[in-house]
Amino acid sequence: MTHPLRQHIEEVINLTDEEFDFVLSHFVQINKRKHQYIVQEGEIVNKEYWIIKGCLKSYFVDNAGKEYILQFGMENWWITDYESFVKQTKSKTSIDCIEDSELLYISFENRDKLTAQMHKMERFWAKKSKIGRIALQNRILSLLKNSTKEKYDLLLEQYPKLFQRVPKKMIAAYLGVSRETLSRLNS
Amino acid sequence: MTHPLRQHIEEVINLTDEEFDFVLSHFVQINKRKHQYIVQEGEIVNKEYWIIKGCLKSYFVDNAGKEYILQFGMENWWITDYESFVKQTKSKTSIDCIEDSELLYISFENRDKLTAQMHKMERFWAKKSKIGRIALQNRILSLLKNSTKEKYDLLLEQYPKLFQRVPKKMIAAYLGVSRETLSRLNS
DNA sequence: AAGTCAATGTGACTTGCATCACTTCAAAGA
DNA sequence: TCTTTGAAGTGATGCAAGTCACATTGACTT
Numbered sequence: 001m002t003h004p005l006r007q008h009i010e011e012v013i014n015l016t017d018e019e020f021d022f023v024l025s026h027f028v029q030i031n032k033r034k035h036q037y038i039v040q041e042g043e044i045v046n047k048e049y050w051i052i053k054g055c056l057k058s059y060f061v062d063n064a065g066k067e068y069i070l071q072f073g074m075e076n077w078w079i080t081d082y083e084s085f086v087k088q089t090k091s092k093t094s095i096d097c098i099e100d101s102e103l104l105y106i107s108f109e110n111r112d113k114l115t116a117q118m119h120k121m122e123r124f125w126a127k128k129s130k131i132g133r134i135a136l137q138n139r140i141l142s143l144l145k146n147s148t149k150e151k152y153d154l155l156l157e158q159y160p161k162l163f164q165r166v167p168k169k170m171i172a173a174y175l176g177v178s179r180e181t182l183s184r185l186n187s
Numbered sequence: 188m189t190h191p192l193r194q195h196i197e198e199v200i201n202l203t204d205e206e207f208d209f210v211l212s213h214f215v216q217i218n219k220r221k222h223q224y225i226v227q228e229g230e231i232v233n234k235e236y237w238i239i240k241g242c243l244k245s246y247f248v249d250n251a252g253k254e255y256i257l258q259f260g261m262e263n264w265w266i267t268d269y270e271s272f273v274k275q276t277k278s279k280t281s282i283d284c285i286e287d288s289e290l291l292y293i294s295f296e297n298r299d300k301l302t303a304q305m306h307k308m309e310r311f312w313a314k315k316s317k318i319g320r321i322a323l324q325n326r327i328l329s330l331l332k333n334s335t336k337e338k339y340d341l342l343l344e345q346y347p348k349l350f351q352r353v354p355k356k357m358i359a360a361y362l363g364v365s366r367e368t369l370s371r372l373n374s
Numbered sequence: 375a376a377g378t379c380a381a382t383g384t385g386a387c388t389t390g391c392a393t394c395a396c397t398t399c400a401a402a403g404a
Numbered sequence: 405t406c407t408t409t410g411a412a413g414t415g416a417t418g419c420a421a422g423t424c425a426c427a428t429t430g431a432c433t434t
Contacts (some may be wrong), residue, residue, distance in 0.1 A: 060328055062332055066332075068328065068331040070324065070327065070328060070331075082317075082320060086317050086318075087321070092328075119306075122309070122310075123309075125313075126309070126316065129313065129320060130269075130273050130316055131273075132320055133269060133316060133319055133323060134274070136320060136327060137269060137323060138270070139327055140326055140327060140330065141247055141255065141279075143330045144247075144255040144257075144330075145253075145255050147390090148391080167410085167412085168411075168412070169410095169411070169412080176330070177391075177392090178391070178393075179413095180391085180392075180393080180394095180412095180413085180414080181392075183412060183413055184413085184414080335420085335421080354380085354381060354382085355381075355382070356381070356382085364421070364422090365421070365422055365423075366381090366383095367382095367383085367384080367421085367423080367424095368420085368421050370382060370383055370384080371383085371384080
């Protein structure tokens with residue numbers, strides 16, 4: 001069976017068996033249990049994670065203890081604190097597992113090495129960065145123009161599976177409304 | 188005097204005179220007057236613009252005619268409908284000049300050619316894409332966690348010049364509040 | 375110079391959402 | 405099995421911000 005990471009990468013670029021083995025040799029697999037973290041606020045993040053299986057959230061906590069979810073991650077998604085990883089500054093966010101998860105990570109150094117030695121992978125990540133940027137742009141537009149109900153419906157339409165896997169209060173924290181308001185939406 | 192685009196690119200990578208001339212040969216300069224557009228909703232965008240001088244806004248208009256500003260652009264900024272440019276799909280946004288502006292543009296094809304022939308420029312744009320993505324992430328976080336007053340103050344702190352160049356109603360359209368609310372903030 | 379239009383401020387009213395409080399229910403742990 | 409904890413719904417209340425309306429000012433046009 002083809003490795004899921006290979007399938008994922010080959011959606012963008014083609015790889016020979018040898019090339020994929022070389023790519024994979026730069027990754028390390030780890031398993032985490034529900035409620036465990038992979039990134040903690042304040043640390044300098046030097047790993048980028050790819051989710052084989054499971055569900056995670058990246059979030060920010062304000063002074064009042066209120067949580068704002070920036071991103072959910074599920075199978076075949078990349079997740080990290082991108083700002084900390086790229087700039088090597090302290091992370092403003094944390095990333096926790098919402099379910100038991102199997103992850104692959106690549107270190108900052110290995111990613112550097114790999115892109116330097118394999119131009120294809122540089123193109124792969126460049127493409128991913130472009131796609132990611134477009135998704136963020138669209139989320140900003142949605143935050144500006146859509147009502148809470150519309151944002152909820154759009155999310156439900158785009159990621160129906162998410163609603164079976166994460167508590168509603170996290171959906172609220174992602175949409176930027178209180179859990180009470182979310183609870184009252186369909187009434 | 189060094190070309191402003193060269194200065195801009197050399198903040199990320201180094202270029203010889205020949206290399207910069209080669210890069211520049213892929214660009215075309217155009218001048219636009221206040222109120223003129225460079226991108227219109229519905230078209231497939233095949234140019235990316237770099238602002239030599241002037242001020243622009245990229246915005247979305249909803250069914251009610253309400254305007255939402257996604258990005259302002261001033262000197263040394265890149266601007267385009269990124270989604271349309273990358274995916275070659277119809278643009279959801281328009282881009283207008285807020286002031287008379289001098290622009291350089293590079294076509295989709297020339298950008299492709301240039302990155303294929305000059306790996307450095309691929310790295311330059313990859314870097315720009317990363318930085319852009321981080322900025323968008325931070326804007327999302329700000330939209331989620333900050334009050335209107337806080338968002339206003341942050342924008343004022345980050346881009347004080349903007350407030351002398353664009354009408355307040357556009358600041359409101361960028362922050363996602365009505366112009367009346369913005370007007371009442373400092374009272 | 376007169377006339378039009380855009381930008382901005384402000385009052386009055388309405389509404390969507392936050393917050394606090396309490397309840398029910400189901401899942402996890404001892 | 406019993407107990408504790410988290411998820412989710414719901415009522416009551418207050419406030420921030422939207423909407424509509426109108427006035428003022430300054431800029432651009434002819």
